[in-house]
Amino acid sequence: MNDHIEHKSWFSRNWGWAVPVGGCLTLIILFFVFLGSLIFGVSELITESVPYQDAITMVNEDDYVVDILGEPIETNGIMNGNLSYKNNVGSADISIPIKGPKGEAQLYVVGTKQNDEWTYTEMYVIISETDEQIDLLGYEQDFQ
Template sequence: MDTIEHKSWFARNWGWAVPLGGCLTIIILFFVFLGSVIFGVSELITQSTPSQDAIAKVNEDDYVINILGEPIETNGIMNGSLSYENNVGSADISIPIKGPNGEAQLYVVGTKLNDQWTYKEMYVIIDATNEQIDLLGYEQDQYSNENEQ
């Protein structure tokens, strides 16, 4: 009885399997790298002083709490720009936030000089109504505009 040896699957298909496997490996590594960069930048913004100050300010604002409910927390990937160099910095970031009653965007624009952040703008835009609520002390204007309507 003669036995016929068959080549293995890889021996028969190596001509297309090796290039395809190499291309898939490169594509997978690219997406892992891209995900790492996005996560790293988002984490950098999340841990920044302007982001933490803004979240604290939102959680102290009774009007925003009344609209979104408690607790208010971040909701997704933050974006914008954040830079530090020689004790000078700037921030222009957007933070998606949510509460039990709705979602909103929190915007922060500020500068850092001698380890002190100064905020030019800090406001919330409610997704459902597009209402803009200033968190830097101008809430009275917002309330008076609503009462006039």
């Protein structure tokens, strides 16, 4: 006489803990994907903004900053600050970490936008090693 014992599958034996754990892991993964896309989206908005582009251009055109940091000068981390637009009026108060082969610095930009024209009240670099502040505005303050 052959006794055939039917065994339950792994899922049948373990569904009580496998379903909640699998559901929780799925939610955690979705949360981190959402968080990453949110951070990437905000970072992308700042890097494509006119104040950011103007500041990076000014840094790369300033011979003194290039002598101190070296070439190429690139961003070094996450930017922070405030950037807002509404009905052709805007404001920017951002801080951008930058670096070159010779050192690191922080780039600060403060400005306002009216009628599609940005006017900067502050645009300067602070060198990390020496805390030297370098004004980038000089005589040019309006960008279009």
